[in-house]
Amino acid sequence: MRFSTFLLSIILFTNCLVFALSVNRTLCLLFTHLSVASDYPSAWLAEEVPNVHVRFSFCCRLWTGKYTMNLLRFVSLRHIFFITIIWLLALILFYRLHESVSIDYGKELPKMLNKIIKLEKEISEQNKEAGRLLERLDNDKFAQKWFIFSNSTDYTAHPDDRDAPLSIGDKIPVLVMACNRPAAIRVHLNQLLLLRPSPELFPIIVSQDCDHQPTSQVIDTYRDSITVIKQPNQTEPILSKKLKKFAGYYKIARHYRWALNQIFFNMKYKTVIVTEDDLQIAVDFFEFFLATYKLLIADSSLYCISAWNDNGQEVMIEDRPDLLYRTDFFPELSPKWPNGFWDDWIRDPPQRRGRSCIRPEISRTAMSLYGKSGVSKGLFYEKHLKSIKLNTKFVRFTAMNLTYLLKENYEKLFSSQVNQAPVVSLNAIQAGLWTGKSVRILYRNAKEFVDIAKIIGLMDDMKAGVPRTAFRGVVPVYYYKTRVFISPVGEWKNYDDN
Template sequence: MRSRKVLLIVGFLITWTYATYYLLLRNTGVNLSRAQAHQMYRLNVEARDANKKSHDMAKNLLQLVKTKYDQAQTVSTPQISIVAAEISGEMLEQPVAKQTPAPIPTRTYMGNGEPVFPVLVFACNRVSVKKCIDNLIEYRPSMEQFPIIVSQDCGDENTKGVIQSFGNQVTLIEQPDQSDIKVLPKERKFKGYYKIARHYGWALNTTFKVGFDFAIIVEDDLNVAPDFFEYFLGTHKLLKQDPSLWCVSAWNDNGKAAVVDASKPELLYRTDFFPGLGWMLTKKLWSELSVKWPKSFWDDWIRHPAQRKHRVCIRPEISRTRTFGKIGVSNGLFFDKYLKHIKLSEDFVQFTKINMSHLLKDNYDKTFVQSVYTYPIVTYDELRRNLIAAEGPVRIQYTTREQYKRITKMLGLMDDFKSGVPRTAYHGIVSFFYNKRRVHLAPNANWKGYDLSWS
């Protein structure tokens, strides 16, 4: 289409040149003074020069168009556009110059003694990372306290350009090892997970070697809530105070709108299940994990008892992250059924003003775990039909893997296990909201621990 437009412009200019030349000759009288004759001669020469230039330009354009269609591997469109601009005088839209990202920050603590929390965004080849970064910048309270470090794998130039367009609002680091990973034939379809594990290991090493005590990990397909940063500011001290805690996550695996209490955005839990999807860890934990970091499936590896060592994470009632990335190495696993229905908190909770001591292990086990077993036992049918006379929380009891999976499917909860641990569980207890009532899906009171064979 652009080639046709260019040819029309050139044709018009050539026609105009010849017409001008012809009219000049016709309108020139025979009784010319010396000065008039000299002027006419000069105009005649200029007209012929213009005609020659137009003719040469047309030949060049035709040759470029021929090259474009005859040799598909040679992209000539930009050259045609430049020539057309010279002829027509049009000002074509120029590409935006790539801005220079900020260097890796070296400041690890603020002047008031609070830590700096690098937000490490993992990216590869999805230009939709722009949505993630836009969202982070929108809610970031301080560029200095929450520097955004985007770590890119894959070497995709379009994605890199998007990241660079943010200029010094972000730092771009690039995973240098783009070599192929050799895997067994039966694991070729999982090669993407090997690359992800390699990327995570390199990026976390690169970030923590600066000296930061904490890091917040975000994938490139996540949106965050307005109080995302406030959430981590209010909970980070727990990771230092309680050795039984090893992460704070912004994600609730059972965070669908139908099974959370929207009136309790401040509600937080302890969970034995590692949630991921927007989470914070310490330099001390990374020092422990980095020396044995796996070659693939790092998230399943981290959930194994050999790594977890009975440690737990903090997670919210209402998620502070939500994924918009259906397409990825997991091929949309769980997306349509669960992930796209996760409720993202819209409230701003001042977590830094809340006393978090109730989440410390000794306090939590006394107030939460013990209280769960004081609540009346009901059946799913009674809960569904709202046949429970008593007000307040209730408990549904399970004793086998099959019973657990059957109940969770009926309730619309995620029913899988990782290393024997149900999603969101603490001491086997999965808490949710149903028919305007707090419900705890819990094992027997004499529960002995998780069973790996349930996975």
């Protein structure tokens, strides 16, 4: 750009110089002609009339013509010189300014770009933060107005329902089980407090075992936002030599029993959400429990709502965060308690009594890295737990009609879906012949189910004869972009706990 500008300036200057020289040449020729023409009458007149006056006039005209021509030549040259000087000064000034601006612009450009990028990031972050705040405000407004009518059969949220006041029985406390992981409890509490839509509707109660001082110090920093209780019995459980290696599981069972007694009998709550310090929670964690709580109260065939899908690895779930199921496999807790291994005990038929739980297609909880350092020493973490997908899309469950999950509705709906699905082979599914459709794979006994589960990648263990996520013996899974129902042969009657 500088070269082209310089070249253009030289051309303009040259044109002006040529024009000035041409004008000068023309004027000189013109006045030369005039001077010569004026001399002839004077000469003729001098010969005919030898008069001093006439000769004097001739000399004056002759001198005047020559002087005028010389003067014009001088003036033209002076103008050319003046124009040349002006052009040179203008060019020098122009290039000085242009160079100065170019240098400053070159130096400032990276700074300006960095400022623009930084400003864009700040605006983006502010927009995200504003979105989060608006969502929290919206959730808070919605949650604070929520009320549950026990006799209602319509589970869609109505304005009249949400305007009713809350009582102690309508609050849903969150019981956080903690022991000796200070970093884990800090991260978990931060998540709960960030996503909680209403402190009044979802009070947080942290129950600590182990009497671990670093963990206690972290928990104490949240006392303005939570309630803290501590399990008082820190004695070692009395166990046989064979069971001593399982002492940690007995301590956990003791802690759960004590904490749940505090919730239900001392604090008089009707229900509770139980979490542990090594869990991550989804963005709609509270929305999920708020909506399904009414089902739990209304349907006596339900005894828990679980945020967890045992087979919730990303490769085995459909991208349907709104999808919920009933399951006969119990993944959570109960008011009655054993001395140890409560999670296995609670799945036994005497405790389950034919009841079901509700669970999501995509888990609303996931195991954090802190889960590797638990009592199980990370036994299932690397193999299974770390691959469970946590939902990232907010679903407005409280605005949905969830009556399809009631027992009388769900059994008909689920049986119809399963029975209408054609029976196919695993090879056909893996070949992509049934993509986007629903199919069945049949098994005749526990061994065949385990074989199928291992090929697909499901958890293949059973508790009291119930496969994980099963409902009436059927395990739904999303495999090769196909909805697959792993179903028992014939009509299902009951589980064989042997």
